[in-house]
Amino acid sequence: MDFKIIESNKGGKCLLLDDFKYRKFRVSISGNVVWRCYIKNCTSTVTTCSQLKNILKINNTHKHKQVETVKIQIQEVRNVCKRKACNDIHERPRKKIRKEVSSIENSEVIGSNDVNLIRKSIYNERRKLLPTLPKSLEGALNFVSNSDILTWQNEKRWASGCRSAVQ
Numbered sequence: 630m631d632f633k634i635i636e637s638n639k640g641g642k643c644l645l646l647d648d649f650k651y652r653k654f655r656v657s658i659s660g661n662v663v664w665r666c667y668i669k670n671c672t673s674t675v676t677t678c679s680q681l682k683n684i685l686k687i688n689n690t691h692k693h694k695q696v697e698t699v700k701i702q703i704q705e706v707r708n709v710c711k712r713k714a715c716n717d718i719h720e721r722p723r724k725k726i727r728k729e730v731s732s733i734e735n736s737e738v739i740g741s742n743d744v745n746l747i748r749k750s751i752y753n754e755r756r757k758l759l760p761t762l763p764k765s766l767e768g769a770l771n772f773v774s775n776s777d778i779l780t781w782q783n784e785k786r787w788a789s790g791c792r793s794a795v796q
């Protein structure tokens with residue numbers, strides 16, 4: 630049985646089988662994992678062993694279309710880009726996306742719209758790593774005095790210097 634576990638958009642796991650997508654539903658007492666179809670109201674489930682290596686049971690009742698392969702590929706590219714974007718904060722997103730997109734087969738199906746969405750999610754992900762920007766001058770000064778940045782002479786005095794310079 631050919632199935633795949635990929636990262637979901639929210640950072641969890643999802644299971645792909647025959648182009649149907651499942652989300653983790655529950656873990657049974659024995660440790661087996663039950664996955665449920667992503668489509669609301671669809672009761673199809675797949676049960677895997679706790680190591681997610683084998684499928685033990687399939688309850689296939691889908692009455693809807695499969696997920697388009699390209700959508701799954703885009704999701705995977707997006708997850709990879711998001712993860713790598715945070716590891717290497719200085720590489721430009723466009724370059725990174727191009728690299729990832731070109732690594733998949735029939736990459737021409739990924740349009741500029743998709744690339745823009747991926748880029749947006751990279752920026753969102755990076756923003757989470759940065760402190761929130763102060764909204765006022767006072768906030769900025771407080772931020773500076775509370776930060777651990779020192780001058781080249783290992784002094785922290787510059788923070789109070791900032792304050793007197795603007796007041």
Ligand SMILES: [Zn+2]
Binds near residue numbers: 649673691693
């Ligand atoms: Zn379904």
